[in-house]
């Protein structure tokens with residue numbers, strides 16, 4: 001075939017100078033060339049592209065029972081060592097693509113974010129109504145509205161307005177640690193809950209029995225349980241949801257009660273703020289500003305406002321708990337790193353003083369220590385599942401990615417890749433000191449721009465997710481974690497562990513340390 005083409009094209013390049021008939025020849029020959037290329041392409045396309053490699057599975061159900069229910073990121077990482085960084089699994093007709101490298105994640109979830117930003121459909125989330133939440137809603141107009149509204153409050157510049165509130169709220173953590181250090185878990189929760197609910201709805205939480213906190217927590221607990229794909233049989237066999245309720249399917253009953261709680265909770269929390277705005281007692285908050293800005297909202301707008309306000313708490317509570325408990329654990333296990341950070345704080349802030357955001361740019365070791373907390377045990381080891389849109393198949397490195405595939409980014413694998421982070425299982429804040437870039441800059445730069453050659457890239461590029469689905473709360477929560485970490489290190493000595501062996505990590509979507517205990521005592525002298 002190529003033998004025919006070459007003489008034709010040589011003849012053409014000469015004959016261009018020879019008048020109209022040559023132009024005719026040129027046109028005919030070009031047509032033939034295009035025809036042959038076309039035939040070649042069609043016949044090539046006729047050969048179906050292979051799927052990425054994956055574990056073999058069983059007939060019909062394929063990998064349905066291979067998908068590990070716990071610590072899935074570890075299993076995927078292990079498979080990727082033999083099968084390659086991009087894996088394909090198939091569970092009852094649904095393709096699951098697992099991306100185990102920075103390159104694959106960057107090229108697909110960020111480089112092709114326009115088509116890889118859907119969320120997988122699961123029967124249980126649909127039944128409860130969670131697919132309307134900003135976290136799980138499909139990409140489309142509603143998702144874009146969520147993102148726009150979020151960025152108006154949570155963008156990198158906007159969050160700076162909340163810093164005085166964060167400096168104030170961290171006192172809840174300090175007071176708690178002074179009163180009952182063994183309950184540090186509870187104090188962390190109180191600190192983040194109190195901050196997030198004041199920010200989202202202007203609510204000043206009055207203790208653990210606060211009705212507002214209880215509603216938000218109930219929705220959060222249900223969400224954590226029910227939005228885990230595959231936890232209920234109905235997610236694997238969606239047809240089960242059409243069975244009538246008298247059959248007594250556990251998932252049906254659970255979905256009905258959770259749906260009621262979400263609906264009531266969304267309305268009730270938002271109505272509190274509407275009333276406060278109406279009678280002039282509303283404190284500044286996300287919900288209040290949405291209500292004040294739009295005095296004649298449609299039902300759809302109200303629904304979006306309700307979700308976008310509430311999600312600030314539901315998406316932020318457990319994730320920040322994970323990051324801060326990981327910090328306490330890392331300090332209990334790495335006293336030398338703790339001493340180094342405290343020495344830096346003493347030098348910059350002065351022993352016994354409380355750090356503020358104004359000190360942050362001079363606390364480079366503390367900054368690196370926080371990065372290492374994000375890296376070693378990411379709160380979302382696999383981000384949240386994305387989905388390729390359902391319109392067309394995609395092609396990547398010669399593989400077919402079927403339309404509608406669930407796409408999982410194995411963030412944990414990237415953050416433990418020895419080619420990116422040498423000695424990946426060691427807690428080494430020092431690794432970032434050579435590549436220190438400005439805080440704002442590094443957070444904004446997407447993972448897509450992480451050159452493969454760059455060592456020890458800022459883990460926040462991975463820990464907060466990817467592309468159009470990346471975490472909108474990342475700037476806010478990064479501030480929340482900085483002020484807590486810097487304040488606790490300035491005022492307390494953490495560790496050693498008093499609960500025996502080093503705890504493992506919980507195995508689900510949001511992973512946090514298993515229960516542990518350690519000493520926490522006020523510092524008495526400078527390091």
Ligand code: HEM
Pocket residue numbers: 134135136154311312313315316317319320323379380383384385386463464465466467468469470471472473474476477
């Ligand atoms: C340490 C704390 C946090 C971590 C590690 C974290 C991480 C993440 C990750 C990995 C995702 C999934 C991204 C993806 O699918 O690629 C996500 C989504 C999301 N996060 Fe966060 N997050 C944290 C705190 C927060 C806070 C405080 C808020 C709210 C103020 C928040 C709001 C959201 C929302 C709304 C989404 C869904 C975004 C979408 O689907 O478009 N997160 N987060």
